[in-house]
Amino acid sequence: MTQHEEIRPSVQESLHRVIGILRNYEEDLVQRADTTERRELVTALVRKQDLAELQRLLDALHPADVAYVLEALPLEQRLIVWELVRAEREGEILLEVSDAVRETLIAHMGAAELVAAAERLDTDEIADLAPDLPREVMQDVFKSLSAEEREELRAALSFPEGTVGALMDFDMIRIRDDVTVEVVLRYLRRLDEMPDHTDQLFVVDRENRLKGLLPVNRVLVSEPEAMVVALMVPAEVKLRPDEKAQDAAIAFERYDLVSAAVVDDDEKLVGRVTVNAVVDFMREQRENELLAAAGLREEEDLFSSVWQSARNRWVWLGINLITAFIASRVIGAFEGTIARIVALATLLPIVAGIAGNSGNQTTALIIRALALGQISGGNARRMLAKELGIAALNGLLWGVVVGLFAFLIYHNVSLGLVMMGAMLLSLVVAALVGMTIPLVLHKLGRDPALGSTVLLTATTDSMGFFIFLGLATIFLL
Amino acid sequence: MTQHEEIRPSVQESLHRVIGILRNYEEDLVQRADTTERRELVTALVRKQDLAELQRLLDALHPADVAYVLEALPLEQRLIVWELVRAEREGEILLEVSDAVRETLIAHMGAAELVAAAERLDTDEIADLAPDLPREVMQDVFKSLSAEEREELRAALSFPEGTVGALMDFDMIRIRDDVTVEVVLRYLRRLDEMPDHTDQLFVVDRENRLKGLLPVNRVLVSEPEAMVVALMVPAEVKLRPDEKAQDAAIAFERYDLVSAAVVDDDEKLVGRVTVNAVVDFMREQRENELLAAAGLREEEDLFSSVWQSARNRWVWLGINLITAFIASRVIGAFEGTIARIVALATLLPIVAGIAGNSGNQTTALIIRALALGQISGGNARRMLAKELGIAALNGLLWGVVVGLFAFLIYHNVSLGLVMMGAMLLSLVVAALVGMTIPLVLHKLGRDPALGSTVLLTATTDSMGFFIFLGLATIFLL
Numbered sequence: 034m035t036q037h038e039e040i041r042p043s044v045q046e047s048l049h050r051v052i053g054i055l056r057n058y059e060e061d062l063v064q065r066a067d068t069t070e071r072r073e074l075v076t077a078l079v080r081k082q083d084l085a086e087l088q089r090l091l092d093a094l095h096p097a098d099v100a101y102v103l104e105a106l107p108l109e110q111r112l113i114v115w116e117l118v119r120a121e122r123e124g125e126i127l128l129e130v131s132d133a134v135r136e137t138l139i140a141h142m143g144a145a146e147l148v149a150a151a152e153r154l155d156t157d158e159i160a161d162l163a164p165d166l167p168r169e170v171m172q173d174v175f176k177s178l179s180a181e182e183r184e185e186l187r188a189a190l191s192f193p194e195g196t197v198g199a200l201m202d203f204d205m206i207r208i209r210d211d212v213t214v215e216v217v218l219r220y221l222r223r224l225d226e227m228p229d230h231t232d233q234l235f236v237v238d239r240e241n242r243l244k245g246l247l248p249v250n251r252v253l254v255s256e257p258e259a260m261v262v263a264l265m266v267p268a269e270v271k272l273r274p275d276e277k278a279q280d281a282a283i284a285f286e287r288y289d290l291v292s293a294a295v296v297d298d299d300e301k302l303v304g305r306v307t308v309n310a311v312v313d314f315m316r317e318q319r320e321n322e323l324l325a326a327a328g329l330r331e332e333e334d335l336f337s338s339v340w341q342s343a344r345n346r347w348v349w350l351g352i353n354l355i356t357a358f359i360a361s362r363v364i365g366a367f368e369g370t371i372a373r374i375v376a377l378a379t380l381l382p383i384v385a386g387i388a389g390n391s392g393n394q395t396t397a398l399i400i401r402a403l404a405l406g407q408i409s410g411g412n413a414r415r416m417l418a419k420e421l422g423i424a425a426l427n428g429l430l431w432g433v434v435v436g437l438f439a440f441l442i443y444h445n446v447s448l449g450l451v452m453m454g455a456m457l458l459s460l461v462v463a464a465l466v467g468m469t470i471p472l473v474l475h476k477l478g479r480d481p482a483l484g485s486t487v488l489l490t491a492t493t494d495s496m497g498f499f500i501f502l503g504l505a506t507i508f509l510l
Numbered sequence: 511m512t513q514h515e516e517i518r519p520s521v522q523e524s525l526h527r528v529i530g531i532l533r534n535y536e537e538d539l540v541q542r543a544d545t546t547e548r549r550e551l552v553t554a555l556v557r558k559q560d561l562a563e564l565q566r567l568l569d570a571l572h573p574a575d576v577a578y579v580l581e582a583l584p585l586e587q588r589l590i591v592w593e594l595v596r597a598e599r600e601g602e603i604l605l606e607v608s609d610a611v612r613e614t615l616i617a618h619m620g621a622a623e624l625v626a627a628a629e630r631l632d633t634d635e636i637a638d639l640a641p642d643l644p645r646e647v648m649q650d651v652f653k654s655l656s657a658e659e660r661e662e663l664r665a666a667l668s669f670p671e672g673t674v675g676a677l678m679d680f681d682m683i684r685i686r687d688d689v690t691v692e693v694v695l696r697y698l699r700r701l702d703e704m705p706d707h708t709d710q711l712f713v714v715d716r717e718n719r720l721k722g723l724l725p726v727n728r729v730l731v732s733e734p735e736a737m738v739v740a741l742m743v744p745a746e747v748k749l750r751p752d753e754k755a756q757d758a759a760i761a762f763e764r765y766d767l768v769s770a771a772v773v774d775d776d777e778k779l780v781g782r783v784t785v786n787a788v789v790d791f792m793r794e795q796r797e798n799e800l801l802a803a804a805g806l807r808e809e810e811d812l813f814s815s816v817w818q819s820a821r822n823r824w825v826w827l828g829i830n831l832i833t834a835f836i837a838s839r840v841i842g843a844f845e846g847t848i849a850r851i852v853a854l855a856t857l858l859p860i861v862a863g864i865a866g867n868s869g870n871q872t873t874a875l876i877i878r879a880l881a882l883g884q885i886s887g888g889n890a891r892r893m894l895a896k897e898l899g900i901a902a903l904n905g906l907l908w909g910v911v912v913g914l915f916a917f918l919i920y921h922n923v924s925l926g927l928v929m930m931g932a933m934l935l936s937l938v939v940a941a942l943v944g945m946t947i948p949l950v951l952h953k954l955g956r957d958p959a960l961g962s963t964v965l966l967t968a969t970t971d972s973m974g975f976f977i978f979l980g981l982a983t984i985f986l987l
Contacts, residue, residue, distance in 0.1 A: 045883055052888075095746075097764035105884045107892070129764075218730065227727040229766060232709065249726060250704040253695065269572075286793055287574035287606075289706060289786035291768055308785050309766035315789070316763055319796045320878065323959075326803060327874030328867055335884060336892070339899040346871050346900070350908060353867045357860040358915060365856040365919070371848075378848050378855035379841040382971065383834040385859070390805055390830045394823050397804030401797065406522055407582045407812060411529075415584070415813070422816040423823070430820075431827060438835060442842070482800075494859065 044098045050090060051102050055110050058083040088117045096122060100129035103138070107336045112141055123150040128158055132165070133334035139165055148173045156182050157202040157304075160189035188274075188303065197281050198274035200314060201295045201304035204228035208261060210236045210244055215257035217247070230307035232291040236265045242300045243268055271296045272306060278314050279404070285311045325483045328353070349487075356491035360385075363495045367502035370510060376443045377505055383435055384455050385497035389490045391427060392463030395420050396489055399471045400481050408472075417468055424464035428457030451508050455501035462500070463493045521575045527567060528579050532587050535560040565594045573599060577606035580615070584813045589618055600627040605635055609642070610811035616642055625650045633659050634679040634781075637666035665751075665780065674758050675751035677791060678772045678781035681705035685738060687713045687721055692734035694724070707784035709768040713742045719777045720745055748773045749783060755791050756881070762788045802960045805830070826964075833968035837862075840972045844979035847987060853920045854982055860912055861932050862974030866967045868904060869940030872897050873966055876948045877958050885949075894945055901941035905934035928985050932978035939977070940970045 058080055091099055091114065099118060103111050103126070115138055118126060123142075127135055127150060139147065147170045151159050156178070163171060175183060185203045192198025206227070208217055217234070221227065234247040245265035255264055270284050272295045284290065285308055295304040324332060328349030333342050364371070364381065371377050402408050402416070432453035440449035470488050471481035535557055568576055568591065576595060580588050580603070592615055595603060600619075604612055604627060616624065624647045628636050633655070640648060652660060662680045669675025683704070685694055694711070698704065711724040722742035732741055747761050749772045761767065762785055772781040801809060805826030810819050841848070841858065848854050879885050879893070909930035917926035947965050948958035 049886075095765060101764075101882075104882075105886075105889070222731045224731065227731065230709075230768065231727060232707075232768070249730060250708060253726060253730060254699045254701065254704065286786075286789050287578075288572060289789075291707065291709070291785065308768065308789070309763075312763050312766075312785070312789065312792070315792050315796070319792070319799070322796070322800070323874055323878065327870045329871055329874060332878070333875060335879060335889065339896055339903060342896065343900045343903050346868070346904070349871070350864060350867060350904065353864060354860070354908065354911065357863040360859045360863075361856050364859070365853075368852050368856065371855050372852045375845050375849045378852075378858070379838050379845065381855070381858070382837045382841070382862075382975075383831070386834040386837075386971075387827060387830060390827060391823070393804045394806055394826070397800055397806060398810060401800065401809070402812060405578075405581075409526075409582075412582070412812065419816055419819065423820045426816060426820050427823070427827065431831065434831065494863075498859075 044094075044101050047090060047094055047098060048102050048105055051087065051106070051114065052110075054083050054087045054090070055106075055113065058087075058113070084117060087114070091117055092119065096125040097129045099126050100134075103130055104134050104335065108137060111137065111336075115141070120146070120149060121153060124152075124154045124158070124162075127162060128154070131332055131334070133332055133337060135162075135165055137334060144170050144173070148177070152177050155202060155204065156185040157189045159186055160199075163190060192274055195278050196274065197272045197276045197278055197295055197306060198304075200278050200281060200306050200310040201272075201274065202307065202310070203304050204231075205292075205294075205302070205305040206231060206234045207237050207241070207302065208234050208247065209238070210260075210262040210265060212261055213257065214252055214255045214259045214261070214264070217252060217261060218257065230292050230309060235294055235302055235305070236261060237302050241302055243271065243294050243296050243302045246294070268294050270294075271300075273297070274303060279318075281306055282311050282315055282318075322482055326486065328487075352487060356487070356494065359491070360494040360498060363498045364502065367498075367506060370502055370506045374448070374505065374509055376439075376445070376448060377502065380435075380439055380452060381498060381501065383438075384452070384459050384501045385494045387431060387435075387456065388459035388463040388497045389493040391424065391460050392467035392489050392493050393486060395424075395464050395467030396471055396485050399468055400485060403471060403475050403481055413472070417465075420464040420468055421461060424460040425457070428460035431460070432456035447509055448505075451504045452501070455497070455504050458500045458504075459493070459497045462496050463489075466492045466496070521571075521578050524567060524571055524575060525579050525582055528564065528583070528591065529587075531560050531564045531567070532583075532590065535564075535590070561594060564591070568594055569596065573602040574606045576603050577611075580607055581611050581812065585614060588614065588813075592618070597623070597626060598630060601629075601631045601635070601639075604639060605631070608809055608811070610809055610814060612639075612642055614811060621647050621650070625654070629654050632679060632681065633662040634666045636663055637676075640667060669751055672755050673751065674749045674753045674755055674772055674783060675781075677755050677758060677783050677787040678749075678751065679784065679787070680781050681708075682769075682771070682779070682782040683708060683711045684714050684718075684779065685711050685724065686715070687737075687739040687742060689738055690734065691729055691732045691736045691738070691741070694729060694738060695734065707769050707786060712771055712779055712782070713738060714779050718779055720748065720771055720773050720779045723771070745771050747771075748777075750774070751780060756795075758783055759788050759792055759795075799959055803963065805964075829964060833964070833971065836968070837971040837975060840975045841979065844975075844983060847979055847983045851925070851982065851986055853916075853922070853925060854979065857912075857916055857929060858975060858978065860915075861929070861936050861978045862971045864908060864912075864933065865936035865940040865974045866970040868901065868937050869944035869966050869970050870963060872901075872941050872944030873948055873962050876945055877962060880948060880952050880958055890949070894942075897941045897945055898938060901937040902934070905937035908937070909933035924986055925982075928981045929978070932974075932981050935977045935981075936970070936974045939973050940966075943969045943973070 094102070099122070103114060106114060127138065130138065144167065147166060151162060151166065151170065151174045154162070159174060175186070178186060189198070208220070232249055234249065235243060236245040236247055238244055246268050247261055247265045251264050270288060270290065270293045272281050272284070272293055274295055274297065281293070284293065290308060292305050292307045294302055295306060297303050320332065328346065330345050330348055333345055399416070408416070435456050436449040436453035439452040440446060467489055471485045474481040474485060571579070580591060583591060600623070604615060607615065621644065624643060628639060628643065628647065628651045631639070636651060652663070655663060666675070685697070709726055711726065712720060713722040713724055715721055723745050724738055724742045728741050747765060747767065747770045749758050749761070749770055751772055751774065758770070761770065767785060769782050769784045771779055772783060774780050797809065805823065807822050807825055810822055876893070885893070912933050913926040913930035916929040917923060944966055948962045951958040951962060
């Protein structure tokens, strides 16, 4: 770790320095409260120094690192730092911070400041900020754009999150195929700088239809007299703006792309997707899955209020409560049985727990296979047969284990046998349900990764209780 | 979807064609079993045609797509297809398939075939295959390499999975800083092809120490007489081979990199990491998390046997069983109480379920904050206070709801109050435990994302039962 910091003045280190300076600054503020006017002047100077140092530090940081610092600070300190960020960097930094933190920053900015920050961004970036900007700010931003930019912004805004259109930018370099490498090089030299992630130039005809791609590295090693048409390669991957972003991610991952063309139905080039947009999408997707799996509606600002955070968690707890109530009533239906054999109450969590766990394993594999497009008619039947086979095998194996456990504790052979039977049946039901739920969600066009687990656990709990107590009522009473 | 297939002969479509051809082929095989010799000859010819068509189809597919087809086929058909893959592509395809499927392919290849496949790969790719190759194959591969390549392979093999060293490759182009762009261009033209993802050239001194980076796009727009030293930029991100791969992923995501230098303690350039390695790492990481969350040791081949698959799931089910046994014995300790108030048995799953859910929300947020490096001493105390605050708030709110539920069903005020108190206490305990477990795992140097959930649920189940039944024993008997 120390080595690491040597070479890259690490972000963590910068954060610690920011916190240190802020602490000085706040101490000065406290002192000031009870001093004479002369001392006040001195501390005001010290404070100015603190802030100047802080500003120098911030100016040297990458926008993404400033975002990191802002996210790690409590609201009050966060706003002090935000005040010190240069106006021309505000837009980039707003793009980098998490949604929750972005809201706190935007809430403290004036309309004019927001318009100025947004104007400095590319149109696809403005579209990313748009949902968080007040309507009148967006109107002013629109007015400040050129006709072409307005068109781009409108296009970018028209695609919902999770589509290729929402990932794409408009920074592609277009060239014609009937020119030489020399002409291309002359054209490139006229640009101040090439856009980030320009690993290929897009060859289009007069109607802006994509004819091929010219990798930059090919330009580099070619003779100046060579014609573009002779050097260009066909575009093997062409994305559509309304395709799922997930499909783009799969294409980038499979074919190791740095950028890819986005074309419309007429093969006209409308934008490009770069690998950094895909990497951001993958990171967000992973975070959303982790949060959703734990039942959180969205990421939370570390320093949001207890009240705000609690509300973020209620939907899920509420859903969970309803399924728990249902499970509770299933047990309630067998109160008479439990009153006569109290041992049943102690064994309840075992059957439901293992069934839920085993069903979850099935669900996770189906979700993965669905995501990879591996499930067709024939495969689905095969997988169902296999999952049922595994459930039966596991049911027998673990059924014997829990049956023995019940027998050893309660010295009751019938109880052990009922436990064993309940285990076998529950696991088979869990496999069926664990397979059905993601497949049905997928058929309905919903993301099976979100929600499958709750639905499954709700079902396996109630079913497990029902099967176990039902068998007990039949065979033990 | 249909549009999509129009432009990119989709992988799914290719898969369907493969399956179609294989079906013909197998029908021919069946026919052959009961025919005269003459018909046999005819069908043999047809079979040859089928296979030739299949081979043409496979040759046209990207290695990653062949891998997709192989993963989607049952073992027998998979091996027919594998036989048809040209020897020179076997290595690339082995790199692309999942671990489970790779095992099935390697098991059916001879040692000589494996050596030939591995020899065609880059040293960093051989290192990726190494764990699955028989020892004698690796020895033969080693022998076939040049001294420099052996050194690279040894280096690549020496870094464990999950480190930067395991992600890096050796395909970087090194240049000196005292030459002109023209010299660089002449050097580049001598290479047949530039390595993939070459967005920058690495400027080193005579001792191979990294002095800076020369972006390819800068070379493109510069005058031939310009000196490298005047054009190069400092390397802001330098990775170390023993750093965590996760840190590299964060750097690529934050700074939108396409490639980054890997240097040793003396600042000597040892390799580079490219964004495609990072994208693969992120995808694997996400899959492992999803599988681990469901209690699967590793990804499964869709078509592995029931027996193999069942074993993949046992560890987790076993662990779960033990925690369920413990929870069961906690209830067992209160059998006397339950015998007198059977209603308690029906309410058990509610307290434990909600506590587990709420604790999981805390755990997920802490894991995320740990991954982003947002937890320092001061922040941890702040977060603990906040989580306890949320737990108390939620405990009161949901405590009233479940208390009312209990009262409405059993018309017993004391039971409702006990339920309410148990809910409040359980949620506070769940918040404490949900925060402690990932922090302790992190301190111990383990990945808190793996295992936190089991440990948490095990604790909240037992604690929930204990608190609820304990309070009932004290106040209701």
